[in-house]
Amino acid sequence: MLLPEDRRQNDLPFKFYGISESGRQFLAEHKLLRAQDTLREIYDRVEKTDDIN
DSSP, rough: OOGGGGGGOOTTOBBOOOOOHHHHHHHHHHOOOTTHOOOOOOOHOOOOOOOTT
């Protein structure tokens, strides 16, 4: 996701990435998703704007 230029400010990040399904599969095969449930709980508790949801 890229933020529109009029929403960017003060050299803050404006490009955001996600994990593809093949990337998620790779991480799962190598047991690198062990903390996923804990991280999901933390993410769910963080206040987010409508743009992030």
